[in-house]
Amino acid sequence: MRNKLYIGAILFFCGSAMGSFLNCICDRMIRKESILGRSRCTECSCVLEAIDLIPVFSFLFLKGRCRRCGKKIDPFCFFSEILGGLMYVLICRRFDCCRELAIYLISGSTMLLIAFYDSKSMLIPDWAMIFLLLIRIVHCFLMKEDPVVFLIRLSGSFLLSLFLSAFIFYGERITGKEMMGYGDVVLILILGSFMDLQENLLTMFLSSLFAMIYGIPMIKKKQFHCIPFAPAICLAYLIMFLYDRQIMHFYLSLFQK
Numbered sequence: 001m002r003n004k005l006y007i008g009a010i011l012f013f014c015g016s017a018m019g020s021f022l023n024c025i026c027d028r029m030i031r032k033e034s035i036l037g038r039s040r041c042t043e044c045s046c047v048l049e050a051i052d053l054i055p056v057f058s059f060l061f062l063k064g065r066c067r068r069c070g071k072k073i074d075p076f077c078f079f080s081e082i083l084g085g086l087m088y089v090l091i092c093r094r095f096d097c098c099r100e101l102a103i104y105l106i107s108g109s110t111m112l113l114i115a116f117y118d119s120k121s122m123l124i125p126d127w128a129m130i131f132l133l134l135i136r137i138v139h140c141f142l143m144k145e146d147p148v149v150f151l152i153r154l155s156g157s158f159l160l161s162l163f164l165s166a167f168i169f170y171g172e173r174i175t176g177k178e179m180m181g182y183g184d185v186v187l188i189l190i191l192g193s194f195m196d197l198q199e200n201l202l203t204m205f206l207s208s209l210f211a212m213i214y215g216i217p218m219i220k221k222k223q224f225h226c227i228p229f230a231p232a233i234c235l236a237y238l239i240m241f242l243y244d245r246q247i248m249h250f251y252l253s254l255f256q257k
């Protein structure tokens, strides 16, 4: 029991460090800065030292303020660390096989980066999608996936993407408003190829639900005319990767007498 707690704490720490790193990468890429070099306070530009960079703890000890200038640190930094930590713990709990674990830790980290990037810039970087596609291909070979199963899954996600593209194309012409981006469709095409069409449809439902939860307050505040959809897509697929059996079991039980 105690060992499990230690392992859980180490995993949480590694995940929160990854979450912090991905958030930092996103910020620098959006500002078109080099991703190399020391981290700095965005307010006073002072170089951050080791004590300022301990995931989760630094934010709590410093009460969310810069140690030098006292200005508030973006709470998103803390949020990204918690999210990364939780994700690593849950992925390691779900997958025992080392190869599968590595695949899902890398996929999860890439999905986290895509979600952060989209929520900050309303864009998904092409290279992150290409990387995710490469992970999917590696997954197919590493897990010795049946080629027929792979093709069925790929066809399912392709059909879903085709339907979504048509929905965007005609929806925008009819309503005259911007709907979801084609980047989101490509993201669904890649992530959808990890699972069956039935699971994909359920994931689409979850994505829409999550997007409504954070999207409606954003639009009501009138700060945004459209909302980032990739965070909802990534969260829904991540939940499906982790709890596919339980979710499908619950879903199918709804139709049984």
Ligand SMILES: [Zn+2]
Binding pocket: 041, 042, 043, 044, 045, 046, 066, 067, 068, 069, 070, 071
């Ligand atoms: Zn500062």
